[in-house]
Amino acid sequence: MGHRYSLILDREVTEQEAVTLKETSRADISFASDTLPTNADVTVTRISFEDEVTPTLAEAIEAGFEAVKAIPGLSIPGLSVPAQPAAADGGEDGGSTKEEVEVTS
Secondary structure, three states: EEEEEEEEEOOOHHHHHHHHHHHOOOOOOEEEEEOOOOEEEEEEEEEEEEEEEOHHHHHHHHHHHHHHHHHOOOOEEEEOOOOOOOOOOOOOOOOOOOOOEEEEE
């Protein structure tokens, strides 16, 4: 089962930083320009992760944080986690999904 989530960075990344992030991450990642959730005037980068390797969502997100730490001075003011598929043993109804959660600081 794969894990999907996005990290909002505090600024736009350079092409070389994008290469470093792709080399550092075990997940498939894509980049998009976005604005800071708390200030629409600030252009930032959103990295979307699709992790098919890491066993848990928590470990996948931690791996994403570690990849970003490879770039000095880069920080993560936001995390977005869409609804994830329920586990196979999710209960009588086969489990349920949760709403998207967005965390910003």
